[in-house]
Amino acid sequence: MHARFSAVTKAYDVRGTTPDQLDASLALAFGRAYAREVGVAGGGGAVVVGHDMRDTSPELAGAIADGVRAEGGDVVMVGFASTDMLYAASGRLDLPGVMVTASHNPAGYNGFKVCRAGARPIGFDTGLSAIAEVASELLDEPAPEPRGTLTERDFLSEYADLVVGLAPVSGRRLTVAVDAGNGMAGHTARAVLDQLDVDVLPLYFELDGTFPNHEANPLDASTLVDLQAAVREHGADLGLAFDGDADRCFVVDERGEPVSPSAITALIGARYLAAQPGATILHNAICSKAVPEIVAERGGTAVRTPVGHSLIKAEMARTGAVFGGEHSGHFYFRDFYLADSGMLAALHVMGALAESDRPVSALMAEFERYAASGEVNSTVADASAVIEELAQAYADHPQDRLDGLTVTGPDWWFNVRASNTEPLLRLNVEGDDEQVMARVRDEALAVIGK
Missing domain, CATH: 3.30.310.50 (Alpha-D-phosphohexomutase, C-terminal domain)
Incomplete structure (x- = not known):
């Protein structure tokens, strides 16, 4: 593998600093190799490509698209997207997909998350290393002129309809503070929440890949300060914080106190078990032991998994699990193409809260045991x-x-x-x-x- 690719090819994605590690030439070679790996080279079909709001993302997404088209594959460009919106497009259109994003990393980073048709994951051992090896050979080779077509498609409304349909919210009217961190939730949250009976208090919805207010990384408690203050000041029912590509969601209660992602896993698992008795729920190795306890108490089967989205998606497929949660704020759904979605998790929390007459702190108390x-x-x-x-x-x-x-x-x-x-x-x-x-x-x- 070329040194440039070995430096940026990780367990689940490609990620590095721009432009010294990731640039258009690397993205072009990656796009060509990816087209071959997923079988669209030589006119074998299309790939869906989306990107986040980082300054370098449109150029990198365009170069990947050029690489796919140089191999004879077609490209459906969905433009600005959250990672879960890209997964939704891959699932709904049944096409392989590339998302250009560095998630919660600082502004100087970028990267590529990739999947096969139907949002099936690609990790290091399931195609990513092979793509990097082929791309290494193509890196210094001139690319053929693009032969495939390029189609632009706005997928935002379809995405919003899909997630709201999977987790409808009904009951009392809620006031929800949402911190998009200048990331992709600023693009997707309004389209989703406008369909609901909620009052939205938006924070940092302006797309800005320089992250002028704070890093879009809710795992860092310091990034929650503004959201916590907004919840307390306006008397919101809850607060939602998304990371840069909006595939993770974190919750703060009506007091502004963070809610453990393990407790969210237990809550959503309990909702699925109420609807599908006896279902299997996944939880990763660092989730609270309250999660398997609550799943068992409610008649379900809990399965413990390693950390990492490729591993969890594979285990969901193997076990037929309806839902899985990670303590890092990733939540996976069988009815969302086995993929993770911060927005879908947020809708489940809002749905549970709207159906209850209790505040979030009381609602979550039974799921926070340790x-x-x-x-x-x-x-x-x-x-x-x-x-x-x-x-x-x-x-x-x-x-x-x-x-x-x-x-x-x-x-x-x-x-x-x-x-x-x-x-x-x-x-x-x-x-x-x-x-x-x-x-x-x-x-x-x-x-x-x-």
Whole structure:
């Protein structure tokens, strides 16, 4: 693989800084290789392409489209899109898809998320590395003149109709503060929420890939401050925060307090089990143990999975699960082509709230059972060696290696896993109460710190 591609090809997508790592020449070669991988080269069909609001995204999307067309494939360009809107277009049109986005990364980054027809995922081991290998060979080769066609299509209203149809909201009228972070929810949220009986308090809906107000990364608590203030000031029923490509959604309650994505997973899982008794619900390895408990109590089957969208989508297909949640704020839906959608998750939360006469804090109380540390990142030279040291330090406790290392105690558990992209070890700890969690967190960090 060419050094330029090895630097930017990750486990689930292509991502790097622009223009030094990602530029139009790399995107052109990627588009050509992608056309071959998904079978549209030589006139074998079409690819749908969308992009986010970053300054470099239109050029990169255009270069990918040129690469596909140079191989004889056709392109349906949907323009500005959230990642879940691109998945919806791939599913509804039954076409392979490319989304140009760097999600929550800072302004200097960009990237490509890709899927096969029907929004089926492509990860490193299921086609992405093969695309990068072929693209490496094409990088310095002049591309043929485009032979395929280019069609522009506005898919926004179809996307909005699809998600509202899957999770209708009815009941009392809600006031909802929405922080788009100058990301793609500024394009999609209004189209969706205008169909609902809600009052919207919009924050940072202007598309701006320089992120002038704050990074579009709700996992960072500092980016929620403006949303929390707006909820409190205006007496909103809840607040929604989306990341840059709007495939993740985070919730704050009427007090402005963040709601755990694990609790959202349990809530949405409970809604599906009420409608489809006995259904299977997925949860990843760092979700709260409250999730499988609640699924079991409501007659469902809980299946624990590794972190990562390609793995979760494959497991959904294998198990027939109706829904899956990750503690990072990704939520996956069988009736949404097995894909993740922050907007669809938001609609489920609003639907549950509108049907209830309780505030969000009371609605979620039954799903928030334990004390969690949140993700604690440590910079380490050798993540694998540190994980083995932790395994030895806790050798007398049950352990598993489904995703990193999970150690379980009588009233606590922790998971530690290496980052795919940075020299970091990610620790998540949960205890039956705050004191237990803090003790185990500090003990584990002491081993990591050695």
